[in-house]
Amino acid sequence: xxxxxxxxxxxxxxxxxxxxxxxxxxxxxxxxxxxxxxxxxxxxxxxxxxxxxxxxxxxxxxxxxxxxxxxxxxxxxxxxxxxxxxxxxxxxxxxxxxxxxxxxxxxxxxxxxxxxxxxxxxxxxxxxxxxxxxxxxxxxxxxxxxxxxxxxxxxxxxxxxxxxxxxxxxxxxxxxxxxxxxxxxxxxxxxxxxxxxxxxxxxxxxxxxxxxxxxxxxxxxxxxxxxxxxxxxxxxxxxxxxxxxxxxxxxxxxxxxxxxxxxxxxxxxxxxxxxxxxxxxxxxxxxxxxxxxxxxxxxxxxxxxxxxxxxxxxxxxxxxxxxxxxxxxxxxxxxxxxxxxxxxxxxxxxxxxxxxxxxxxxxxxxxxxxxxxxxxxxxxxxxxxxxxxxxxxxxxxxxxxxxxxxxxxxxxxxxxxxxxxxxxxxxxxxxxxxxxxxxxxxxxxxxxxxxxxxxxxxxxxxxxxxxxxxxxxxxxxxxxxxxxxxxxxxxxxxxxxxxxxxxxxxxxxxxxxxxxxxxxxxxxxxxxxxxxxxxxxxxxxxxxxxxxxxxxxxxxxxxxxxxxxxxxxxxxxxxxx
Numbered sequence: 001x002x003x004x005x006x007x008x009x010x011x012x013x014x015x016x017x018x019x020x021x022x023x024x025x026x027x028x029x030x031x032x033x034x035x036x037x038x039x040x041x042x043x044x045x046x047x048x049x050x051x052x053x054x055x056x057x058x059x060x061x062x063x064x065x066x067x068x069x070x071x072x073x074x075x076x077x078x079x080x081x082x083x084x085x086x087x088x089x090x091x092x093x094x095x096x097x098x099x100x101x102x103x104x105x106x107x108x109x110x111x112x113x114x115x116x117x118x119x120x121x122x123x124x125x126x127x128x129x130x131x132x133x134x135x136x137x138x139x140x141x142x143x144x145x146x147x148x149x150x151x152x153x154x155x156x157x158x159x160x161x162x163x164x165x166x167x168x169x170x171x172x173x174x175x176x177x178x179x180x181x182x183x184x185x186x187x188x189x190x191x192x193x194x195x196x197x198x199x200x201x202x203x204x205x206x207x208x209x210x211x212x213x214x215x216x217x218x219x220x221x222x223x224x225x226x227x228x229x230x231x232x233x234x235x236x237x238x239x240x241x242x243x244x245x246x247x248x249x250x251x252x253x254x255x256x257x258x259x260x261x262x263x264x265x266x267x268x269x270x271x272x273x274x275x276x277x278x279x280x281x282x283x284x285x286x287x288x289x290x291x292x293x294x295x296x297x298x299x300x301x302x303x304x305x306x307x308x309x310x311x312x313x314x315x316x317x318x319x320x321x322x323x324x325x326x327x328x329x330x331x332x333x334x335x336x337x338x339x340x341x342x343x344x345x346x347x348x349x350x351x352x353x354x355x356x357x358x359x360x361x362x363x364x365x366x367x368x369x370x371x372x373x374x375x376x377x378x379x380x381x382x383x384x385x386x387x388x389x390x391x392x393x394x395x396x397x398x399x400x401x402x403x404x405x406x407x408x409x410x411x412x413x414x415x416x417x418x419x420x421x422x423x424x425x426x427x428x429x430x431x432x433x434x435x436x437x438x439x440x441x442x443x444x445x446x447x448x449x450x451x452x453x454x455x456x457x458x459x460x461x462x463x464x465x466x467x468x469x470x471x472x473x474x475x476x477x478x479x480x481x482x483x484x485x486x487x488x489x490x491x492x493x494x495x496x497x498x499x500x501x502x503x504x505x506x507x508x509x510x511x512x513x514x515x516x517x518x519x520x521x522x523x524x525x526x527x528x529x530x531x532x533x534x535x536x537x538x539x540x541x542x543x544x545x546x547x548x549x550x551x552x553x554x555x556x557x558x559x560x561x562x563x564x565x566x567x568x569x570x571x572x573x574x575x576x577x
Contacts, residue, residue, distance in 0.1 A: 001231060001232065001233055001234050001235055001238060002214070002231070002232040002233065003229065003230065003231050003232075004208050004211065004214065004215075004229070004230040004231075004232070005205075005208070005228055005229055005230070006183070006184075006205040006206055006207045006208035006211075006228050006230070007187070007188065007189055007194075007205065007206040007207045007228055008205060008224075008225055008226060008227060008228030009187075009189060009194045009197050009198065009204040009205065009206050009225065009228075010194075010197040010198045010200075010201065010202055010203050010204040010225050010545075011203065011225050011226050011545070012181070012201070012202075012203030012223075012225040012226070012249060013203065013222075013223070013224055013225065013226070013242060013245045013246045013249050014160065014180040014181040014203045014222075014223050014225075014246065015158075015180075015220070015221070015222050015223075015239070015242055015243065015246065016158045016159050016160040016180045016181060016220075016221060016223070017158065017159055017160070017218050017219065017220055017221065018159075018160055018162055018215050018216065018217060018218060018219050018220075018221050018232075019152075019153065019156065019159045019160070019161050019162065019217065019218075020162050020163075020212055020215065020216075020217050021152065021161055021162065021163040021164075021166070021174075022164075022212060023163075023164070026135065026138050026139070026142065028101045028102060028104075028105055028138065029099075029101075029102070030098055030099070030102040031098060031099040031102065032097060032098065033097050033098065033099065034097065039093055039094060039097065042093050042098075042099055042100045042103075043090050043093060043100070045100050045141060046086070046089060046090065046093070046100040046103075046137075046141070047086075048140075049100070049137050049140035049141045050080065050081070050086065050137065050140075052140045053080055053133075053136045053137055053139075053140045054077060054080055054081060056136070056140075056169075057073055057076055057077045057080065057136075057169065058077065060073055060169045060172060060173075061073045061074060061077070063172075063176075064172050064176075066172070066199060066200060066282075068195065068196055068198075068199025068200065068280075068282035068283070068286070069168065069172045069196060069199065069200065069282075070282065071280045071281055071282035072168040072192045072195065072196050072280075072282070073168060073169060073172070075129070075192070075280070076129060076132065076133055076136075076167075076168060076169070076192075079129060079130070079133045080133050080136070080137070085107065088107050088110075089103050089104055089107050090103075092106050092107055100141055101138060101141055101142070104134055104137060104138065104141075107134075108130060108131070108134045111127075111130050112127050112130060112131075115127050115130070128165065128186075128187065128188075128191045128192065128193065129191075129192055131165075132165075132167035132168070132169075135167070136167070136169075152173065152174065152177055153177070154177065155177060155178055156174065156177040156178045156179040156180070157178045157180065158180055159178075159179055159180060160179065160180060160181040160182070160183060160221050160223055161174050161179045161181070161182050161183070162182075162183045162184075162211050162212055162215050163182070163183070163184055163185070163212070164184065164185045164186060164212060165184055165185065165186040165187055165193070166182075166184065166193060167193070168192050168193060168196050171193055171196050171197065171200070171202075172196070172200075174202075175200045175202050179202065180203070180223075181202065181203040181204065181205075181221075181223040181225070182197060182202055182203070182204040182205075183204075183205050183206075183208055183211050183215070183221075183223065183230060184204075184205075184206045184207065184208065184211070185207070185208060185209065185210065185211050185212060186206070186207060187206035187207055188206065188207065189206070191206070193206070194206060195279060195280075198545045199282060199283075199286065203223055203225035204225055205223060205224075205225060205228050205229070205230060208230065211230075214232075215230075215232055216232075219232055219233055220232070220233055220234065220239075222234050222238065222239070222242045224242070224245075255552075256548040256549075256552060259291065259548055259551050259552060259555075260289055260290055260291050260548070261291055262291065262551075264291065264551045264554060264555075265554070265555070266533065266554055266555070266557050266558060266559050267555060267556055267557055267558050268558045268559055268560060270533075270538070270559045271538070272533075272538055272539070272540065272554055273293050273294070273517075273538060273539040273540075274290075274291060274292055274293060274539075274540055274541075274542070274547055274550065274551060275292055275293065275294045275295060275296030275297075275337075275339075275517060275519075275539060275540065275541035275542075276290075276292040276294075276295050276296060276541065276542065276543070276544045276547060277295075277296060277297040277298075277519055277541055277542060277543055277544075278295055278297070278298055278544065279299070279302055280302065280303075281324065281325055281328060283544050284325070284328045284329065285328075286544040286545070287544040287547065288331060288336075290544060290547035290548050290551075291547065291548075291551065292336075292544070292547055293336060294329070294336045294337035294338070294339070294400075295329065295336070295337065295338045295339055296339050296467060296517050296519050296539070296541025297339055297341055297404070297467065297519045297541055298325070298338065298339060298340045298341060299341055299344065300340050300341055300342060300343055300344075300388070301343050301344055301345055303318075303321055312343075312384060312387075313384065313387060314387075315387045315390050315391050316391075318387065318388060318391035318392075319390075319391040319394045319395050321391075322338075322340065322391055322392055322395035322401065323394075323395040323398045323399075325338055325399075326338050326395055326396070326398045326399025326400070326401055327398055327399060329399050329400065330399065335399045335400040336400060337400045337401075337402050337442075338399060338400060338401050338402065339402040339403075339404050339444065339467070340392060340401060340402070340403060340404065341404040341405075341406050341446065342375070342378055342385070342388055342389075342403060342404065342405055342406065343377065343378060343384070343385070343388060344373065344374045344377075344406040344407065345373065345377055373406075373407060374405075374406035374407025374408075374446075375405050375406055375407050375408055375413050375417070376407065376413075378417075379413065379416055379417075382420065385420065386420060386423075386424055389403075389420060389421055389424045390424045390427070390428060392441070393421070393424055393425060393428060393436060393441060394428065394433065394436070396436075396440070396441045397436065401441060402441070402442040402443075402444060402464075402465070403421075403441060403442070403443050403444065404444045404445070404446060404467055405417060405443070405444065405445050405446060406446045406448070406469075407446065407448060407449060407472075408445040408446060408447070408448075408449070408452050408459065409449045409451040409452055409455075410451065410452075410455065411455070411458050411459055411462055414443075414445060414459065414462045414463060415462065417443070418443065418462070421441075421443070442464040442465060443463055443464055444463050444464060444465040444466055444467055445459055445462075445463045445466050445467075446466075446467055446468075446469045447459075447466050447467070447468045447469065447473065447505055448468070448469030448470075448471075448472040448473045448476070449472070449473070449476055450473070450476055450477050450501075453473060453477075453501050453504075453505055456504070456505050456508045456509075457508050457512075460508060460509060460512040460514050461512065463514065464514065464515075465514055465515040465516070465517075466505070466509055466514060466515075466516050466517075467516070467517050467518070467519045467541065468502065468505060468506075468516065468517065468518045468519065468520065469519060469520050470493070470502075470518050470519075470520030470521065470522040470523070471520040471521055472520075473498075473501070473502075473520070474491065474493050474498055474520075474522075475491065477497060477498060477501060478490065478491065478492065478495060478497070478498070493522055493525075493528060494527075494528075494531070496569070496570070496573035499531065499535075499566065499569055499570065499573075500570060500573070502518075502532070502535055503535045503536075503566060503570070506535045506536045506537055507535075507536060510536060515539060516537070516539065517537075517539035517540065517541045518532055518537055518539075518540060518541065519541035519542075523540045523541055523542045523550070524540070524542040524543065524546040524549070524550055526549075526553060529550060529553055529554065529557070530557055530562045530565065531562070531565070531566060531569075533554070533557055533559050533562040533563075534559070534561075534562030534563045534564070534565050534566035534567075535566055536563075540554075
């Protein structure tokens, strides 16, 4: 028996036989073109390839009925049709006097270099999307008429597909043909392959090194999507163990389905609000089906990557985007809250715009984590911020939109934003938006810096709600980069300083009668949920795929017992010499 590990993506346990999906490598050679006619022909070939690739994606969209798949395929279509991608490639053909394939490689390299400097996992994962879209263009340019369907059996029941790095379009086909699981050699938890695998409920383990070389065709494989584990040619004892786990998991899913529309409360009857952190519109249906009472966090910079090019400086496009999301957030005639975090970018999280748009765009900062980012960026470039605020104010007429400010560290930042909102409101009313009620839109602050946590009592009177960004708050407080393997073992959310800090934030919010949620990973961590409950937290904001797990755990907890546990932890910490 051989065991392998990777990144756990989509929960579930499955047993099946291996089908290795091996696709031909694309080879690209540089050609030097000397005549103007030859260069014009390459440009024509590029246009034709773009049209054919776009049509292929549209057809795949029409064949899927899954909202998450439709959303991701639509995003790839937008990337493909981005005029900047086309213009840059044509310019490279002309300046480099080269063939379209070689020009695409040069453009891809520049795009990947820009994203790879980012410290944001989600933005770095967009490199996969660029590679998938440009690969699709290469296939069309090289008249590669073979497609994934030619490499896959018609029926994949009880089959686990092993591939290098399938695109979202390919993943949709794998699911449609009935695969019971997926293993890939590449990918990350933030890639659209991962997002889509969760949306399709396909048990998946990503980033298993050399999986295609190690695993053999038709051999038996156990895939544990919860722990990111694989077992090839398992012995009988292992098979029996996982057959029982499979049955137990299916029973677990059946039980969870009954929780979807059941009110979330603890064992002793304490009411809990469950909110969802979403990445795209396709997540909203999953969140509402799981019983979410609102969206606690929408990272607006993700929309700038997923929606139409030019969104950053087009108020109307942003308005339409926020309005579409707000309208989806209606249930039983009631508008549920949609919390939009304003643009959170920096030199490590670049906007998808050309360098002419923003002067620092390609200027790497010596320490981006402590640089021009979040609310600092927005206040430094109010021309972009006003566009977003105006779009949000207009869209608030169609639903319950809340504005959340990232990386707050002082009260002056909130006051500056309130002045900008007032100015935008007055301007909009003068432009025939007389029905706009700017005072009705709620303004919140992300508490993710130690400064904000320590100054919480000064900040609370200025906002309507707060959201604790536990990921950054923990690493800034402990001075530990959780992504640095050399020191990540010291990343300890249970550290007495963290417990004390979170307890004081939540307590202060309750005293000021302001809603407080936790929207970082701690809110869905099984070991930490009882601690948060004991601290007094009554709003948990988590990924849609975690909602039912969190609700199920909360139903088993007694808040008084959890509160006593926090009291003991703090007392033990205080008594230590």
